[in-house]
Amino acid sequence: xxxxVQHAGHDHPExxxxxxxxxxxxxxxxxxxxxxTGMAMxxxxxxxxxxFRMQQGFPNHYxxxxxxxxxxxxxxxxxxxxxxxxxxxxxPVLIAAFGNYLIPLMIGCDDMAFPxxxxxxxxxxxxxxxxxxGSFLVKGGAFGGAWTAYPPLSASGAYNLTxxxxxxxxxxxxxxxxxxxxxxxxxxxxxxNSRAPGMKMFDIPILIWMIVLATVIFMASAGPLIAGAVMLxxxxxxxxxxxxxxxxxxxxxxxxxxxxxxxxEVYVVLLPAMGIVAEIIAVFARKKLFGYKSMxxxxxxxxxxSFVVWAHHQFVAGIDPRMANVFTVTTxxxxxxxxxxxxxxxxxxxxxxxxxxxxMLWALGFLAEFLIGGVTGIFLGSSGTDIxxxxxxxxxxxxxxxxxxxxxxxxxxxxxxxxPKMFGRMMNETLGKIHFWGTVIPFNVIFIPLFMTGMAxxxxxxxxxxxxxxxxxxxxxxxxxxxxxxxxxMLSFQLIFIFNFFWSMRNGKRAEANPWRSTTLEWTVPxxxxxxxxxxxxxxxxxxxxxxxxxxADDYWPQNAPN
Amino acid sequence: MSATAKPIANTRSVTGxxxxxxxxxxxxxxxxxxxxxxxxxxxxxxLGHPEWAASASHTNTWAGAFNTFVLLTSSLCAVLAxxxxxxxxxxxxxxxxxxxxxGGVIFLTVKGFEWTTDIREGFVISxxxxxxxxxxxxxxxxxxxxxxxxxxxxxxxxxxxNRELQxxxxxxxxxxxxxxxxxxLFPLLYIAR
Numbered sequence: 188x189x190x191x192v193q194h195a196g197h198d199h200p201e202x203x204x205x206x207x208x209x210x211x212x213x214x215x216x217x218x219x220x221x222x223x224t225g226m227a228m229x230x231x232x233x234x235x236x237x238x239f240r241m242q243q244g245f246p247n248h249y250x251x252x253x254x255x256x257x258x259x260x261x262x263x264x265x266x267x268x269x270x271x272x273x274x275x276x277x278x279p280v281l282i283a284a285f286g287n288y289l290i291p292l293m294i295g296c297d298d299m300a301f302p303x304x305x306x307x308x309x310x311x312x313x314x315x316x317x318x319x320x321g322s323f324l325v326k327g328g329a330f331g332g333a334w335t336a337y338p339p340l341s342a343s344g345a346y347n348l349t350x351x352x353x354x355x356x357x358x359x360x361x362x363x364x365x366x367x368x369x370x371x372x373x374x375x376x377x378x379x380n381s382r383a384p385g386m387k388m389f390d391i392p393i394l395i396w397m398i399v400l401a402t403v404i405f406m407a408s409a410g411p412l413i414a415g416a417v418m419l420x421x422x423x424x425x426x427x428x429x430x431x432x433x434x435x436x437x438x439x440x441x442x443x444x445x446x447x448x449x450x451x452e453v454y455v456v457l458l459p460a461m462g463i464v465a466e467i468i469a470v471f472a473r474k475k476l477f478g479y480k481s482m483x484x485x486x487x488x489x490x491x492x493s494f495v496v497w498a499h500h501q502f503v504a505g506i507d508p509r510m511a512n513v514f515t516v517t518t519x520x521x522x523x524x525x526x527x528x529x530x531x532x533x534x535x536x537x538x539x540x541x542x543x544x545x546x547m548l549w550a551l552g553f554l555a556e557f558l559i560g561g562v563t564g565i566f567l568g569s570s571g572t573d574i575x576x577x578x579x580x581x582x583x584x585x586x587x588x589x590x591x592x593x594x595x596x597x598x599x600x601x602x603x604x605x606x607p608k609m610f611g612r613m614m615n616e617t618l619g620k621i622h623f624w625g626t627v628i629p630f631n632v633i634f635i636p637l638f639m640t641g642m643a644x645x646x647x648x649x650x651x652x653x654x655x656x657x658x659x660x661x662x663x664x665x666x667x668x669x670x671x672x673x674x675x676x677m678l679s680f681q682l683i684f685i686f687n688f689f690w691s692m693r694n695g696k697r698a699e700a701n702p703w704r705s706t707t708l709e710w711t712v713p714x715x716x717x718x719x720x721x722x723x724x725x726x727x728x729x730x731x732x733x734x735x736x737x738x739x740a741d742d743y744w745p746q747n748a749p750n
Numbered sequence: 751m752s753a754t755a756k757p758i759a760n761t762r763s764v765t766g767x768x769x770x771x772x773x774x775x776x777x778x779x780x781x782x783x784x785x786x787x788x789x790x791x792x793x794x795x796x797l798g799h800p801e802w803a804a805s806a807s808h809t810n811t812w813a814g815a816f817n818t819f820v821l822l823t824s825s826l827c828a829v830l831a832x833x834x835x836x837x838x839x840x841x842x843x844x845x846x847x848x849x850x851x852x853g854g855v856i857f858l859t860v861k862g863f864e865w866t867t868d869i870r871e872g873f874v875i876s877x878x879x880x881x882x883x884x885x886x887x888x889x890x891x892x893x894x895x896x897x898x899x900x901x902x903x904x905x906x907x908x909x910x911x912n913r914e915l916q917x918x919x920x921x922x923x924x925x926x927x928x929x930x931x932x933x934x935l936f937p938l939l940y941i942a943r
């Protein structure tokens with residue numbers, strides 16, 4: 188009762204522009220800040236992909252909008268593409284934007300437990316993005332030592348030729364980690380302590396579970412890399428001897444610290460994507476999610492196993508072959524719970540009354556494409572085949588068959604699904620479907636040829652094959668060019684999305700509170716939700732996936748409906 | 751909502767653990783892996799480089815031991831402050847917290863003298879593997895002592911007016927964590943030969 192009394196005190200005059208858009212502690216506004224920053228960074232990352240694919244497709248030609256790609260510029264562009272897409276697109280959009288927007292709404296409370304920490308988290312994140320982009324402008328240019336920043340290349344400006352860029356890169360990554368630690372701790376505490384009355388552990392929507400598990404995995408794995416980043420920073424600026432063999436250090440140490448974070452990081456971004464897809468599949472199959480608890484236990488299994496697979500990135504780095512065997516086994520083991528998750532989604536679809544609206548298309552697209560990513564991972568996770576495929580375009584193609592579904596496809600699924608809630612309007616379905624097919628088909632055109640060039644031996648991070656006699660293989664050039672053309676088509680179809688996104692904000696059909704007829708709490712409030720979210724804070728009576736119930740007038744049963 | 755009004759999310763406690771204490775534990779957990787990663791890297795390298803023992807013999811074990819004593823004593827004050835806060839005696843909690851912060855200041859002062867001596871003798875952060883780890887580990891820990899002492903003084907100024915007494919326990923928890931990290935660092939950097 189006291190909760191409702193306090194809640195009434197939330198009425199307040201409308202704040203000014205700065206307070207509303209830049210200094211807000213409202214979780215929905217912070218989510219929008221993360222979403223728009225992430226989308227802007229995605230455009231920059233996409234542009235960088237365009238630059239180096241043009242160089243691969245049409246070597247040593249003038250790239251429109253960029254110029255001639257010299258070897259040094261090529262290194263910068265591939266490094267920054269990887270860094271931006273993982274740390275400044277996947278992380279902020281999947282975890283920070285969707286987490287911020289949906290956690291308080293889906294667990295039935297008015298905000299995060301610590302709104303000012305939340306605001307600080309975004310501000311540090313924004314600073315990190317500015318530092319990263321600023322590094323393009325410094326002397327020597329942005330960091331060119333690959334997104335994994337292996338020393339000794341990254342430890343010395345004399346090797347990577349981008350001394351200031353390398354240090355700024357490290358600072359930006361460290362700042363970004365601080366931002367996500369602050370945000371992640373806030374997420375976890377909020378979900379643990381601030382749920383609506385009646386919402387027990389197994390009544391929490393799967394997406395919220397996945398986001399919390401992802402942040403816990405992030406918290407547990409980021410620490411060693413933060414320590415490692417400090418050490419690399421000292422190696423660069425104070426001539427310490429942590430990683431450089433010349434100064435008595437060990438370059439393998441960085442690889443261990445980086446991948447002890449880097450592999451769990453894959454699951455940090457995978458889990459929220461899986462969660463988004465789970466929510467959408469249940470709604471559009473009009474069926475209870477198959478095996479809610481099995482899904483959770485599988486996810487916990489993924490989380491635990493993700494900490495013991497990291498050395499599969501180092502099979503050719505000179506680690507003990509017996510150790511490589513151990514990591515091969517753990518790597519293949521982790522595919523079991525991940526496959527279990529996919530099977531549970533397929534079981535949910537089975538016998539459902541499926542509606543193929545745009546969000547559902549994206550969700551199904553995720554399953555299909557991620558499957559290819561998972562299956563090709565088996566070859567890279569086995570040390571025998573990895574020795575051949577390591578650092579080839581096969582790896583690039585495998586990686587993108589996991590990360591594009593995660594960071595692009597599931598994000599489009601999430602945006603098209605929650606857009607009515609976020610902006611109070613429906614997106615255009617026709618444009619949405621054109622955009623879906625215009626993204627997914629070219630995506631395969633980009634990466635299937637790269638599987639082939641990789642198996643034929645194309646090494647990654649080579650700016651021009653023609654310069655190296657043993658790498659040249661002119662017979663593969665048509666595959667490289669096909670891939671580039673695929674990218675051009677895919678990028679141009681994104682214009683349709685951008686148009687649809689902004690056009691629908693003003694001209695879309697007005698969205699009612701619950702346009703998809705869903706059960707979870709965020710759909711019980713008006714679209715867009717008012718400040719403080721719930722006029723009366725909800726009580727939860729049942730799990731989140733009560734669909735297709737016989738004997739009820741509606742085919743869905745909201746979590747907060749008493750009967 | 752104005753900056754001071756707390757959202758309802760902040761006042762709920764589904765787990766039964768107060769939200770402030772819960773977030774403190776999560777902060778500590780995320781810090782444990784930072785120090786854990788650094789310490790694990792140091793241990794692996796120390797085992798692989800027996801010759802680092804010669805460098806380690808230059809560290810001032812007595813200064814380290816004195817600092818250990820100072821930090822442990824200051825933690826006692828933090829516990830007494832928590833007890834006072836539980837008894838709703840804010841001013842007494844504030845006095846004890848300031849005493850705890852004083853322990854942190856003494857610790858850092860001793861550290862300053864120690865490092866000055868080390869540097870005068872020519873042992874700087876780039877003097878070799880052991881010294882790189884020595885300055886990085888102790889430096890990172892020193893920053894935590896400094897941050898803890900500053901936050902403690904802020905909490906104390908609130909507690910003196912009987913405000914936000916739940917924070918006394920939280921900063922105490924953090925201080926014990928900083929203390930425990932030192933309990934690992936002292937033998938590994940000063941005593942191990």
